[in-house]
Amino acid sequence: MILKGFTRISESFISTEILLLESFGTPVEIYSLRQPREQFSHAHVKRIKAPVTYLPEYVLPNWVSLLRSNAALWRRLGGRYARSLFGALGRATARRKFATIRHFLQAAHLTETRLADNPSVVHLHAHFCHTPTSVTFFASELTGLPFSFTAHAKDIYTSDPEQLRRKIDKAAFVVTCTQYNARRLGSLSSNGASIHTIYHGIDLDFFSFAPSPSPLSQPFRILTIGRLVPKKGYDVLLAALRLLDAAGMDFEWTQIGDGEIENEVREMVKDFGLGPRTRMLGTLPREEVIDHYRRAHCFALPCKVAENGDRDGIPNVLVESMAVGLPVVSTRVSAIPELVEDGVTGSLVAPEDPEALARAITDVLLHPENHRESVLRARVKVEEDFDNRRNTAHLNALFQKALRR
Numbered sequence: 480m481i482l483k484g485f486t487r488i489s490e491s492f493i494s495t496e497i498l499l500l501e502s503f504g505t506p507v508e509i510y511s512l513r514q515p516r517e518q519f520s521h522a523h524v525k526r527i528k529a530p531v532t533y534l535p536e537y538v539l540p541n542w543v544s545l546l547r548s549n550a551a552l553w554r555r556l557g558g559r560y561a562r563s564l565f566g567a568l569g570r571a572t573a574r575r576k577f578a579t580i581r582h583f584l585q586a587a588h589l590t591e592t593r594l595a596d597n598p599s600v601v602h603l604h605a606h607f608c609h610t611p612t613s614v615t616f617f618a619s620e621l622t623g624l625p626f627s628f629t630a631h632a633k634d635i636y637t638s639d640p641e642q643l644r645r646k647i648d649k650a651a652f653v654v655t656c657t658q659y660n661a662r663r664l665g666s667l668s669s670n671g672a673s674i675h676t677i678y679h680g681i682d683l684d685f686f687s688f689a690p691s692p693s694p695l696s697q698p699f700r701i702l703t704i705g706r707l708v709p710k711k712g713y714d715v716l717l718a719a720l721r722l723l724d725a726a727g728m729d730f731e732w733t734q735i736g737d738g739e740i741e742n743e744v745r746e747m748v749k750d751f752g753l754g755p756r757t758r759m760l761g762t763l764p765r766e767e768v769i770d771h772y773r774r775a776h777c778f779a780l781p782c783k784v785a786e787n788g789d790r791d792g793i794p795n796v797l798v799e800s801m802a803v804g805l806p807v808v809s810t811r812v813s814a815i816p817e818l819v820e821d822g823v824t825g826s827l828v829a830p831e832d833p834e835a836l837a838r839a840i841t842d843v844l845l846h847p848e849n850h851r852e853s854v855l856r857a858r859v860k861v862e863e864d865f866d867n868r869r870n871t872a873h874l875n876a877l878f879q880k881a882l883r884r
Contacts, residue, residue, distance in 0.1 A: 508532070683867075702733050704734075705796060719837040737762050790812060797819060
């Protein structure tokens with residue numbers, strides 16, 4: 480399995496998937512394109528048995544090892560290596576994206592050092608259809624091994640469509656985590672590629688149902704979990720919280736996660752006078768996050784489409800909130816309506832509408848009796864469609880079918 484990084488706190492669904500595949504008896508080897516960048520990982524990661532290999536992340540600091548492994552592979556493969564290299568050079572020149580060369584060099588390094596003499600590896604699978612699948616595509620060309628990939632969200636909508644079409648059409652199969660994504664990927668395929676929707680599941684035992692208690696007294700506790708990136712809609716959320724503050728509502732807002740716009744968010748908190756009501760806790764392990772879910776009265780995440788086209792699929796944090804019994808307020812963006820049905824399993828408003836968001840949050844907090852049935856239906860929805868063991872079994876069946884060909 481080829482990953483952009485292992486481990487990553489925000490991608491616990493991948494480490495959980497690997498752990499479950501191992502429990503089904505499917506051996507996995509992990510090839511990571513970068514070293515871990517966080518100081519801790521979720522506790523379940525320690526139970527993963529798969530060996531992990533970290534590939535050279537950058538060319539210049541690693542040029543000696545990359546040159547050595549590529550030269551050795553050229554001698555080993557001859558014309559096959561040359562054809563793949565010249566194909567990569569042609570695409571890099573045409574698109575003026577020389578990261579393509581780095582992806583090829585990484586793939587050749589992987590092939591020479593880990594795959595060429597390793598008969599235990601019989602199939603390649605990548606998570607995310609940009610860089611990891613680019614490396615996997617070249618590794619497949621060099622080894623002759625079949626490959627597949629899982630496409631998620633940003634990687635789909637910020638990728639060059641022609642390059643993505645090439646990957647889809649060459650893959651043994653493609654997995655994505657929403658029906659919304661599957662329609663997009665299917666529209667790109669020129670050969671009727673096999674595209675499967677498998678939702679990211681969660682551990683239903685860990686995220687057990689324990690509905691949030693109705694607040695006996697204020698302050699209300701509003702929770703948001705998500706990376707600090709534009710598509711999460713923090714500007715809209717803070718504008719809504721300012722409206723609640725102006726209306727005299729007593730609340731606390733807790734935010735968990737870090738990211739590239741942290742300074743901007745902190746500045747908005749200050750400018751809106753929300754500092755005394757705000758706690759920004761950074762990234763936390765899920766063993767601590769679960770306590771925040773259970774203490775909160777409302778979960779708010781007003782996702783939107785960022786200027787570069789980036790968008791969420793179905794944020795796992797919405798699934799987790801609904802699983803534990805915490806009412807959710809989100810937006811009609813991307814595949815979120817596949818999970819949250821307004822008035823049925825949660826509350827949805829239009830994106831980038833702070834007034835509507837403020838009204839929806841207010842209704843959840845002031846009228847919890849109106850949302851008790853939707854909280855129950857939300858748990859049923861999660862149990863039906865987002866059980867990680869059942870969903871990973873579907874993925875495992877695809878692997879087994881591919882291996883029988």
